[in-house]
Amino acid sequence: MKKMLLVYILLISAFALYVLRFEYTSQVNSSWEDRGLRGDIGETYIMITFQSGLEYWKSPLKGFEDAADALGVTVEYRGATRYDAKEQTMVIEQAIARKPAGIAISAIDPQSLVPAINKAIDADIPVVLFDADAPDSQAYSFLGTDNYKSGVMAADKMAELLGREGEVAVLNLPGQQNHEERTKGFRDTIKERYPSMQIVEVADGHGDAMVSRDETQRMMKEHPELAGIFVTEATGGAGAGEAVQTAGDRHPLQIISFDTNKATLDMIKNGTISATIAQGTWNMGYWSLQYLFHLHHQLTVPAPSSSGENAPLPVMVDTGISVVTRSDVDDYYAK
């Protein structure tokens, strides 16, 4: 009987060993490229912007793509081809229908996209906003420049360039929250800190180089004493720069632009534009995807936030700004 018991034990232990080996090897097999924080290739994250052809988006998209490579997931880029809230809403609706793992949105304006964003949240699709916020939506987080602060910084730089006096103008994109905030920051600072300076006009540059050039030329004619101009976005900055170049020495103008595209950097290099505000655009894309990934995989622990609700993510992330002038412009060119 003892012999039989031995045989049984031998048989069962051999089988147990086999099962263990099977489990072990199948684990090794399945995880051959899944070490660490990695998602599935089938997870698709979508980045949605407006005016999707803008060069400005290429940097956040690069960040988004780099994060996708790091996490092993798939990303797609979609956007309204024009500056059109309805079109962007439609693009978001299309994205929701495809049930992605997450959506990063740059809102065309604070209000129009709120229903679409909330619909995505209701469909259990994580949404974060980057670059341009829609504060009334249920999106988990906003990653972008503190625009008000960038306006303040631009005002300080302008005051420094003009010796704290003179007439200044603003060329912005009315209706878009980030541009409004930049303008507000600029305006508040001038009003509070630099009493001998005044803003003579806030013009609409339409985010287009030609329109901005024409507007700048018009303002230069209407306000002969205009000494400085703050442009809240890059294309307009180039347009303003062109206008100044055309005017030549007849009307020197200090231009503070926004963002660091090639044209802007070139103009800083040749002195047409005095300074520009650089945003952490790559960071916006990169961390948006990281946040979405963490939300999708439920890796975060909700904690009370400033809004009083339990938020799984930091509600507001400042991706940082810096002032670029002729002295450090070379650092901002691509290597």
Place this chain on the structure above:
Amino acid sequence: MPLRYQLMLLFLLFAIVPSVGLGLLVNWTVERVVERQVEGHTMQLIGKVNEALNSKMENLQNMTYLIAFDPDIDAFMNDKMPQNDDAGIEPMNMDTNAETEQNRLYGIKQTLQGFTTLYPEIAGIVLVNANGDYISNEMYPRAEQSLIQENWYQKASANPGIFMVLGQPKERNLTTHVRYKDDEIVSVARSITDEASGRVRGVIMIDLKLRSVSQAARNVTLGKSGYVMVTDEEGQSVYKPEHPLIEHIPTDWFPSGESGTFTADTEGGRLLFMYQSSTFTGWRTVGVFPTRDSISEVRQIQFYVVSFVFVVCLFGLSASLWFSRSIAQPIFRLMSYMRRAETGNLRPGRWSNRADEIGMLGNSYNRMLAQIRQLISLNELRERQKRDAEMRSLQEHIKPHFLYNTLDTIHWMARKEGAEDVSGMVGALSRLFRIGLSKGQDYIPLHSEIEHMTSYMQIQQTRYRDRLQYTLNIPEELRDLFVLKLLLQPLIENAIYHGIKGRRGPGHIRVEARLEHNRLLLTVQDNGAGMSNERLAEMQQLLEAPLASLEASSPGMTGKSYGMLNVQARLRLSFGDEYGIVLESQEGEGTSVTIIHPLMREVPPTKQINNEERQESEWENS
């Protein structure tokens, strides 16, 4: 080998060998079939990736044509733009047509932006004309050196009008503003030619983000634990995963042909390669798999098969253990009981109440033991009786001669003297002794038995005179049958002493012989006192077990029934239980004793007691 192990081995053989064989067969078949299917499937997937890449490239080719169709770009290629090193944004010229040039440049850039808007997988587009002027939204040269000198420009212009897949750029004098690294993009280019002269007017180069290639390749989940990589014509990988099994696949490994399969030994072990190449791009889409890895589905099936075999083994083992024990144990027990019986201990064995053959075997064995015990005791009794008889006959051997001679002498003397009745009586006595001894034979003819009985009767009649009468009714044809000797005389004696003697007036004894159912029936009937019912029952009970009754018989009752019991015992011993005495009696009416005797036409070969059965069958046949 003990029976138990033989049985176990047999069961195991029949349970495990087929299941193991089945398992192996299933495993082999599944592996072969699934392997073939997976390979076919994988090849298809690789083909799909290849197709996807082709269509991407065709798209890009179409894009270069679309770009070239634009009249402004055509003009730029025809060198109608103001020359400027820095085409990023044109500084204002005081020329009269500067405004239109400016607008045209703006238009071109808008057109290019339109393409990148619709195709986010494009990292950048650059247009270069023969003068080295360039237009691009995203790219600009690193150093102040004409782009015409660039390797990619030379390559594109060497193949005028032909779409070229350049692969990953290396050390080119171009950078994208968004800082796409060289290994993150794949560039394609096509030169624009003059229709008339065939002169190269410029080159359109498009940078495709590599991730759009890798996405197509990575999206493929293969049945095997491998991956898909894409290599260019030189075997340099365009895309490979982060931890490839092989860094570089030499081109001479690939057999000729658009697609195929081959294996090769590498540092990472033996690898299976499945590839399809595209003539359009010159790229090869290669699936790389370690050969030793089996497909996970096959492993799963293997796992189930092994589990099944294990369960069968376990069950088979248990079942064979149980079966072999249930069969071998009773046999083993039977063996030990037999050993015990061999030593002379005939105690019956203990058996479980099984209804099958094994249980029957045990019961039969017990019955056999009982029978043997009975036979042995019977044999002992016979031997003893035989010895007693021999002793008696030895003692009496001397007497008969002396007795015969004496009786003869008396007989003749009585005749001489004229005493007829004395002479007759002595003659009868002499016959009685002669037949009674009959030279020691057990069986005598019925007529001798009758003679013996009549001699006895004659003597008794002399004694009782008219009080005793008898009738013989023996058919002539039965007189030559053989019977056991001295059957009738004890019964006659009984009839006289217990029947006639106890009766007033003359008694009558009838002796009859007849055949019934192939048996000889001898009846001795008297009209004497008869027996009371109690006495009859007692006698019948004694007759049931004559041997035991004889053994236990007390001297007191010997006189009454010894003779009958003796006859009964001898009948039973000689012929078995179906023969013997049937006793009938009625108080005051008389007694009838019937001997049921087998029909014997000749003297059976006696001696052996064990031959009973054979004798029986012989008697039945006769």
